[in-house]
Amino acid sequence: QVQLVESGGGLVKPGGSLRLSCAASGFTFRDYYMSWIRQAPGKGLEWVSYITSSSSSTNYADSVKGRFAISRDNAKNSLYLQMNSLRAEDTAVYYCARYSDHGSGSYYFDHWGQGTLVTVSS
Amino acid sequence: EIVLTQSPATLSLSPGERATLSCRASQSVSSYLAWYQQKPGQAPRLLIFDASNRALGIPARFSGSGSGTDFTLTISSLEPEDFAVYYCHQRSNWPLTFGGGTKVEI
Numbered sequence: 001q002v003q004l005v006e007s008g009g010g011l012v013k014p015g016g017s018l019r020l021s022c023a024a025s026g027f028t029f030r031d032y033y034m035s036w037i038r039q040a041p042g043k044g045l046e047w048v049s050y051i052t053s054s055s056s057s058t059n060y061a062d063s064v065k066g067r068f069a070i071s072r073d074n075a076k077n078s079l080y081l082q083m084n085s086l087r088a089e090d091t092a093v094y095y096c097a098r099y100s101d102h103g104s105g106s107y108y109f110d111h112w113g114q115g116t117l118v119t120v121s122s
Numbered sequence: 123e124i125v126l127t128q129s130p131a132t133l134s135l136s137p138g139e140r141a142t143l144s145c146r147a148s149q150s151v152s153s154y155l156a157w158y159q160q161k162p163g164q165a166p167r168l169l170i171f172d173a174s175n176r177a178l179g180i181p182a183r184f185s186g187s188g189s190g191t192d193f194t195l196t197i198s199s200l201e202p203e204d205f206a207v208y209y210c211h212q213r214s215n216w217p218l219t220f221g222g223g224t225k226v227e228i
Contacts, residue, residue, distance in 0.1 A: 047218040061217050108156045112165035
């Protein structure tokens with residue numbers, strides 16, 4: 001079955017960096033678009049970034065543009081999020097999610113990991 | 123950015139009752155809208171995509187309707203496991219956005 005397992009979260013000081021990883025299994029990772037979505041404590045969902053299957057295209061929320069970078073290694077079935085210049089407002093659970101075509105280019109997040117908590121605090 | 127406004131914020135119902143959740147978009151998203159369910163401590167789960175299509179394995183008591191700017195998620199008869207937070211999500215325009223959520227509580 002599809003499994004997505006995030007890692008790399010933790011406590012980091014403002015201005016610091018962190019790299020999140022997401023290990024995928026149970027499906028042909030190289031065939032799927034992937035995304036990162038975050039959820040601040042007690043708050044709603046916020047889309048962060050997405051990457052196509054071949055890494056030919058990426059996109060970011062304005063709130064992270066220029067600070068975060070999404071990448072993937074299809075040989076390792078892994079998705080990454082490099083987070084730099086972290087701010088207190090980046091504190092959240094970060095989920096990786098499979099962004100899947102449900103027909104005619106209709107993409108939605110159909111599988112999610114359990115998330116990894118990033119806390120930005122001095 | 124397309125803003126999705128969900129109402130009500132909280133819906134207090136009993137098992138067996140019908141739940142009607144609303145999601146309104148700040149501009150048309152056509153039918154490019156999904157609904158997700160999230161239980162405490164868990165990741166969201168896709169329920170409905172393209173406004174009215176149930177995702178794989180989702181029970182028939184969940185249904186979605188609407189197009190343009192107004193959408194509805196209906197749970198025909200609440201089961202105990204349906205008490206959760208529900209989010210709508212649009213993929214019509216970048217950036218992808220989510221609504222603020224509706225909590226369905228007992």
